[in-house]
Amino acid sequence: DSGVTQTPKHLITATGQRVTLRCSPRSGDLSVYWYQQSLDQGLQFLIQYYNGEERAKGNILERFSAQQFPDLHSELNLSSLELGDSALYFCASSVGVGTYEQYFGPGTRLTVT
Amino acid sequence: AQTVTQSQPEMSVQEAETVTLSCTYDTSESDYYLFWYKQPPSRQMILVIRQEAYKQQNATENRFSVNFQKAAKSFSLKISDSQLGDAAMYFCAYRVNVLGGYQKVTFGTGTKLQVIP
Secondary structure, three states: OOOOEEEOOEEEEOOOOOEEEEEEOOOOOOEEEEEEEOOOOOEEEEEEEEOOEEEEEOOOOOOEEEEEOOOOOEEEEEOOOOHHHOEEEEEEEEOOOOOOOOEEOOOEEEEEO | OOEEEOOOOEEEEEOOOOEEEOOEEEOOOOOOEEEEEEEOOOOOOEEEEEEEOOOOOOOEEOOEEEEEEOOOOEEEEEEOOOOHHHOEEEEEEEEEEOOOOOEEEEEOOOEEEEEEO
16 A cells, blocks of 8 residues: 555546546655556656646646645546546655655546446 | 657566566666556556666665666566566656656556466
8 A cells, every 4th residue: 555545446427528536645745646547558647746836747638637735635637538538547646856756546447438 | 758668568477487577768868767667457556666777786676676777778677486466567667857856757568477377
């Protein structure tokens, strides 16, 4: 158990809908990262937050957005969902930025039908 | 742009034997980190081993060790005395700390390891 929690574990929704994925980092970690893992693919970095501020953006679609709240939990919002958005979404956290290790949560499996 | 290549989509090994998973990467950076992550059927990403590029000594964690060849940009994972619980997808990952302090991580496409009893 990495100490990073993600809810829900599974999510099934229809095309065109909007969903919110939630992540709680390890106690004391200030930085949160979101990754997308499509079927049989490696992980693609989406976005990073540090202490409430966006720090880096990767291959994140405009239909996706994220935020980190004062209590440091983070939410990833996915809207106008398409079949291709079906994937495993991971959250990771680290103490800070720089050389700190990233610890991964168990992931949220999103299925868009 | 940094790329990470795992040329073996699938590998198999007999229980108790040794297997080596390959990974190559491309970068113009001199200071970076390399990782191997294990993803079992539970889909949890588990850090297996890490290597700092500035260290010449190869990292070792129990039955797991790496062969880091910086000039060749090669980072292979050796699993000794393979166990059934080692069966998983293994991802090689490269991390560089970009100006401004954020971490850019690039993953390979993975190698699926089967352990045969």
